Amino acid sequence: MTQIHQHRFIAEVVVTCDTENSVYAPGIVDIEDGRIHWVGSKEDAPDTSSTTKEYDVGGLLMPGLVNAHCHTPMTLLRGVGDGLPLQRWLTEAMWPREGLMTSEDVWWGMTFGSAEMLQSGVTTSCEMYLFEEAVVDAAQQTGARLVMTPVVISESNRNFKEHITDLIHLYERHHDPAGRTTVGVAAHSAYDLGIDPVAELAGLARSLDTTLHLHLAETQEESADLERKFGQSITRILYDNGVFDGRVLAAHSVWVDRSDIELMAEGEVAVAHCPVSNMKLGAGIAPLVDLRAAGVTVGYGTDGPASNDSLDLWEEVKIAPLLARVKALESTAITASETLAMATREGAAAVGLHDTGSLEVGNAADMIRVDLEQSTFVPVTSPDELIAHLAWSGSNRLVTDVWVAGKQVVVGGEVQTVDTERARAQVQERARRLAGS
Ligand SMILES: [Zn+2]
Secondary structure (H helix, E strand, O other): OOOOOEEEEEEOEEEOOOOOOOEEOOEEEEEEOOEEEEEEEHHHOOOOOOOEEEEEOOOEEEEOEEEEEEOHHHHHHOOOOOOOOHHHHHHHHHHHHHOOOOHHHHHHHHHHHHHHHHHOOEEEEEEEEOOHHHHHHHHHHHOOEEEEEEEEOOOOOOOHHHHHHHHHHHHHHHOOOOOOEEEOEEEEEHHHHOHHHHHHHHHHHHHOOOOEEEEEOOOOOOOHHHHHHHOOOHHHHHHHOOHHHOEEEEEEOOOOOHHHHHHHHHOEEEEEEOHHHHHHOOOOOOOHHHHHHOOOOEEEOOOOOOOOOOOOOHHHHHHHHHHHHHHHOOOOOOOHHHHHHHHOHHHHHHOOOOOOOOOOOOOEOOEEEEOOOOHHHOOOOOHHHHHHHHHHHOOHHHEEEEEEOOEEEEEOOEEOOOOHHHHHHHHHHHHHHHOOO
């Protein structure tokens, strides 16, 4: 029997999401050892050998989406405290339940949410949560790509030192840029931890050559005490304390003005823009156009499923440009290809990954197939219209097949790596316990 070394996928359209926005119709993606070996138009494709297996998949192939900011195990808390003001939502609905969570709860919450993301075409998520070992283990089993940033938070049964020791151990065990898991450092926020601990965690991230992930300027009031004390904006305070001296992923960044944005652009600060969560919690509208204009890398995040409540990043793909256009009163703000780039290539860069997020030679084969038979994808009279359909009509319903590092994890809309019925039952039962009912 011939040993298969290469897998050739032939599609009606290949949308690469590379910097040139290359589209090939019909197109081909060749995969070898979990990486993209060749991509281009069918007529230019190199000859195959006897060790190549061909799949005529039809439809549209594009890179998997990147969820740049998430607390996926909060699937256990989806819908809880809906409609409460933010502070009451946190203190009365979220934290009491999170205080009861076990590592097994988190494992099931992550497994269930990871399956939901894979099914909607999200191949990578950047997670900020506790019980980090359980999150890593769950993602390794679902087959998803994971950037794990264990969160240091003031309400914790570990002290600061223990957090740091655990973090370094996790990094040593699981940080594997060539594989599917990388590890970063997360400081919940300056308003929760104070400035010095955040600066110390930033230093730790720099010493490990990894990303510091934090919540920044989500609401207008959250940092009022610090801002009064220092007489400056929270962004300027963090900058002055060296927090932006290394790679930073700042979730939200809603309440940043032009001079804050300049400080972010000066350092390597990327933003995880979470428009649906910001709208649901009434936090505000992040200055997406200004951030991009200043050269800040921006990706999209769903935020936790308790504040969204979906993990379907296609909603951010549509809503982020809609919101930016409403804010700017300008229909040209954020194009269809720009919103797709933020959900893919730029999202990957934001979370510190440079070999996923686009279908390019050498990148990991993180790829999804989108069904083109749906009415919202008709008609197509030019490639631009197809990109517009993806941006405005893209949805989890259209994703039929998903590969991560060349391994197919969703087939015909069904996740192959998770017993979804069992996960659903587990999450339902555990959520009841956490609710005390
Ligand atoms: Zn968050």
